[in-house]
Amino acid sequence: MSIQNIALSGLAGSNKALSTVANNIANTDTVAFKASDAIFGNLATSDKTGAGTSILGIKTDFTQGGQTSTGRALDMMIDGNGYFVVSKEGSDTDLYTRNGQFSLDAEGNLVTTSGLSVQGYKQNANGQYPLNPENILIPSNYGTPEITDSVVMDLNLKSSGDSFSTSVAVYDSLGAQNNMDLNFTNTGANAWDVSYELDGTTYGPFAINFATTGEITAAPVHTLAIPGFSSGAGAQNIDIDLTALTQFEGSHSVNSINTNGYGIGSLESIEITSEGIISANYSNGQSIQDYKLAMVTFPNDDGLVDTGNGNYAAGYAAGTAKLSGAGENGVGNVISSALESSNVDLTNELVSLITYQKSFKASSKVISTASQLDEATLNMTR
Numbered sequence: 001m002s003i004q005n006i007a008l009s010g011l012a013g014s015n016k017a018l019s020t021v022a023n024n025i026a027n028t029d030t031v032a033f034k035a036s037d038a039i040f041g042n043l044a045t046s047d048k049t050g051a052g053t054s055i056l057g058i059k060t061d062f063t064q065g066g067q068t069s070t071g072r073a074l075d076m077m078i079d080g081n082g083y084f085v086v087s088k089e090g091s092d093t094d095l096y097t098r099n100g101q102f103s104l105d106a107e108g109n110l111v112t113t114s115g116l117s118v119q120g121y122k123q124n125a126n127g128q129y130p131l132n133p134e135n136i137l138i139p140s141n142y143g144t145p146e147i148t149d150s151v152v153m154d155l156n157l158k159s160s161g162d163s164f165s166t167s168v169a170v171y172d173s174l175g176a177q178n179n180m181d182l183n184f185t186n187t188g189a190n191a192w193d194v195s196y197e198l199d200g201t202t203y204g205p206f207a208i209n210f211a212t213t214g215e216i217t218a219a220p221v222h223t224l225a226i227p228g229f230s231s232g233a234g235a236q237n238i239d240i241d242l243t244a245l246t247q248f249e250g251s252h253s254v255n256s257i258n259t260n261g262y263g264i265g266s267l268e269s270i271e272i273t274s275e276g277i278i279s280a281n282y283s284n285g286q287s288i289q290d291y292k293l294a295m296v297t298f299p300n301d302d303g304l305v306d307t308g309n310g311n312y313a314a315g316y317a318a319g320t321a322k323l324s325g326a327g328e329n330g331v332g333n334v335i336s337s338a339l340e341s342s343n344v345d346l347t348n349e350l351v352s353l354i355t356y357q358k359s360f361k362a363s364s365k366v367i368s369t370a371s372q373l374d375e376a377t378l379n380m381t382r
Contacts, residue, residue, distance in 0.1 A: 003366060009052030010363030013040055016055050017356045024344045025353075032077070032098035032310050033342040035349075036060045062301045065343040067335065073270045074110070076100035077340040078295070080332020082324070085119040085133055085294040086112055086311065094119065094133070096296060096321075098340055099310030110136040110278075114309045120278070120291035121325070129277075129292040131323045136278065136291045140267050143286045145175025147236045148261030153182075154244035155254045159214070162186050164252040168259060170198070172233030175263035180238075190247065196222075196240070199229050210247040220245065262286065272336040276326035295331045296321045 017038035027033040036058045043051035067077060078084070083096035101113050110118040119133035148170035157164055164184045169177050181197040185205070190212065195204035209218040220243040228235050244255075265282030272278055276293030298304065303318030314321055326334045 003369075006050070006052040007363045007366035009043065009054060010366070011360060013038070013053045013055050014356045014360035014363060018353070018360065020058060021349050021352050021356060024349050025346065028342055028344045028346055030310070030342050031101055032065060032340040033344065034060050034062055034065075034098075035342070035344045059302065060304075060306070061343060063343055065341040068339050068341050069337060070339055071337050073272060073336050074102045074104070075337055075339050076102060076272060076293075077335050077338045078326070078332045079335050080330075082295045082297050082326070082331035083312070085296050085323075086116040087119055087133075087135070088116050093313065094321075095307060095311040095313055096304065097309075097311045100339060104138055108138045108140055110138060112309070112311075114311075116311070119294040120276075121294055123290050123292070129325065131294075131325075133294040133323065136293075138267065138270065138278070138280050138291075141264050142267070142280070142282045142288060143175075143262060143265045143284050145171060145173065145263050146261050147171055147173050148259050149237060150239050150241070150258075150260050151180075152241045152244070152256075152258040153254075154256045156246045156248055156250065156252065157184055157186075157192060158252050159190075159247050159249045161252060166254055166257075168257050170238060170259065171261035171263050172229050172231065173236065174229075174231060174233040176229075176231055176233060177263055178229065192247075194222075194242075196224055198224070198226065201226075208242065208245070210245075214246050214248045216242060216245045216247075272334055274327060274333040274335070276334045292325055293334060295324050295326050295328075297324065297329070297331060298322070 020036055020038045024035045039056045039059050040053050041056040042053055045051045077100050078098060083098055084100060086095050086097055095116065097112065099112065102110050102118055105111050112118065117135040120136040121129035121131055122134060123129055151168055151170070155166070163186065165181060167179045167181045170180050171177055178199055183195050183197065185193045187193050190210040192208050193205035194208055195202055203224045206219055206222050208216060211217045220241065222240045224238045224240065226236050226238060262284035265284030265286050267280060268283050269281045270278065271281065276295065277289050278291045278293065279287055279289050281287045298314065298321060299319030300317055303315045304312040305315045307313050322329070324331045326332065
């Protein structure tokens, strides 16, 4: 093996190692990026002088990076072992990532920054999450409307007052919100009338009476038989409970109004538990926990193949993927509103940069010296 070829192998090895360092430095701020190192190996010859070096491979450092808080619920990191499972539409092969920068697309699918669908386990009728990964879908609207059939009022009527009005929201069979006005009119000492106006129709007046101590004594509950709504919603009965009504001097005041019923709710917020259960909360007060994040571990992380964008494919050497949930079977917990930082140690990379640079220059010097020797040898023969 010529001196030049040996030195060239050193140049090639140093150049590839420098490329690895450059890639690490470039990804210092890349979410969940894993640094890599070039593994050198010597080349042997029969005369034991050696034939230089070669790069045996690039080894990835899969140690966990730091935690960066974001305040955004759909940003997630894994505190410990494991990977999120993601899938490309039309592909039968899943990919795996530690980059938890997720969002919802126009259809409500949970996706990565590169548009891959995040996989989860769907809740069954028994409240369990079987290990059958599928796309996670968070609907933007949710709920079958429930009519309002109960209104419980706690308010005070000023004993020397003449009238007082307030309103309450009630839901019809189509899920629409309707405002029902309550109008109280003083008809004498300790006596009032109340009427209810809903969808252009007035119900009442109903007489109510108070004791000299201020508590209501007569007609504390009224049932309104609503024949239907102008919107096309069906008939419904509404029980209005005024048992807590009082008549004291001071001021008219509404202490509380409790109603049931709700319409179709719009998505208001999303919460993710440490076990990876996704809770979607809606404006109608409803909440669903349809999905749990799918997680996976491998016997040998070194067998994973980097496909870019923070995603890995399972190479043969990785072994069989083991599906699990967060916090189970050695898998780390999920931290919401946080991301895993790159595990690149910039100081170490700069030291490596200097080391490989010196090796490159030294190998170049060997080639230059060998050329001078060859030239001297040629001159001797002239």
